[in-house]
Amino acid sequence: EAGVTQFPSHSVIEKGQTVTLRCDPISGHDNLYWYRRVMGKEIKFLLHFVKESKQDESGMPNNRFLAERTGGTYSTLKVQPAELEDSGVYFCASSQRAGVRMTEAFFGQGTRLTVV
Amino acid sequence: ILNVEQSPQSLHVQEGDSTNFTCSFPSSNFYALHWYRWETAKSPEALFVMTLNGDEKKKGRISATLNTKEGYSYLYIKGSQPEDSATYLCAAHNFNKFYFGSGTKLNVKP
Numbered sequence: 001e002a003g004v005t006q007f008p009s010h011s012v013i014e015k016g017q018t019v020t021l022r023c024d025p026i027s028g029h030d031n032l033y034w035y036r037r038v039m040g041k042e043i044k045f046l047l048h049f050v051k052e053s054k055q056d057e058s059g060m061p062n063n064r065f066l067a068e069r070t071g072g073t074y075s076t077l078k079v080q081p082a083e084l085e086d087s088g089v090y091f092c093a094s095s096q097r098a099g100v101r102m103t104e105a106f107f108g109q110g111t112r113l114t115v116v
Numbered sequence: 117i118l119n120v121e122q123s124p125q126s127l128h129v130q131e132g133d134s135t136n137f138t139c140s141f142p143s144s145n146f147y148a149l150h151w152y153r154w155e156t157a158k159s160p161e162a163l164f165v166m167t168l169n170g171d172e173k174k175k176g177r178i179s180a181t182l183n184t185k186e187g188y189s190y191l192y193i194k195g196s197q198p199e200d201s202a203t204y205l206c207a208a209h210n211f212n213k214f215y216f217g218s219g220t221k222l223n224v225k226p
Contacts, residue, residue: 004159033213035147042120042218043205056213091159093214104150105214 002026006092006108012068017060018080021111025074025094031055032075033095033105038088046090049075082115091114121207122217129196130225136192137220139206143187150214151180151191160205163191188190196224 005024013019026030034046046065047057051072060067064083069075076078079086093105120141128137141149148167152160162222164173166182173180177194193200203221205213 007123035214035216045215048213086160104165106161106162107152109157109159 004092004094004106006090006111008111009109011114012113013082013113015084015115016081017084018078019113020115021077021079021090021092023061023075023092023094023108025092025104029094029096029106031095031105032056032069033093034075035093036088036090037091037110038085043091046077046100064093079113082113084115087113087115120206120215120217122204122206122220124220125218126221126223128223128225131196133193133196133224134192135141135196135222136190137204137222139189139191139217141189141206141208142217143184143185145210146187146208147155147210148208149182149189150207150209152207154203154219156202163204166223186223191220193222196222198224198226200224 004026007022011019028049032049035043036046037043045059047060047067048055049069052069066078089110091110092108095105123138126128148152148165150165151163154160164180169184171182179192182189201222203219205214205216205219
């Protein structure tokens with residue numbers, strides 16, 4: 001079974017440019033999460049999809065970040081325009097939804113974004 | 117919001133040493149505690165999920181305990197090996213999302 005995959009693995013862009021990150025969750029997982037780790041700091045929650053709906057987007061830093069999950073399958077996270085402080089590793093995770101009990105989340109390898 | 121803290125931030129041990137580190141979290145509004153092992157350039161790998169006070173889990177030389185009343189979990193590694201070198205993350209969740217600590221970076225010297 002394929003795990004959570006993210007694309008690209010690395011991206012270096014200039015300040016002001018646009019970047020789109022993609023996450024393909026494990027097939028059948030309703031929950032999809034985006035997290036970000038800025039250098040030397042903890043992993044921070046960005047948002048949570050249940051199927052195609054945004055369950056919680058309280059962690060999105062500002063309106064330069066736009067996440068979508070059309071059809072409830074893969075998700076994209078667009079940063080437009082990118083700023084220097086957006087640099088970090090963006091992780092995607094997915095989990096099943098078994099009643100009200102949440103199972104462990106499986107992570108992708110992350111996308112390392114560098115804004116120069 | 118759950119404030120999850122891990123200590124120490126980093127740890128250097130010799131091969132063969134046993135070690136342990138701590139994850140603390142608010143005991144209220146808590147559902148489960150997860151431990152992940154994260155090697156550089158790889159995705160975090162799930163180690164344990166614990167929900168009940170007093171839970172103990174073991175996987176080879178690694179074990180974990182959970183105290184939900186006082187809000188902490190310990191991760192133990194017995195007889196550390198160089199391949200155990202990684203960042204160990206804990207995450208608490210309250211049904212909706214995971215809250216991560218900043219991790220403990222373990223370096224095991226041969």
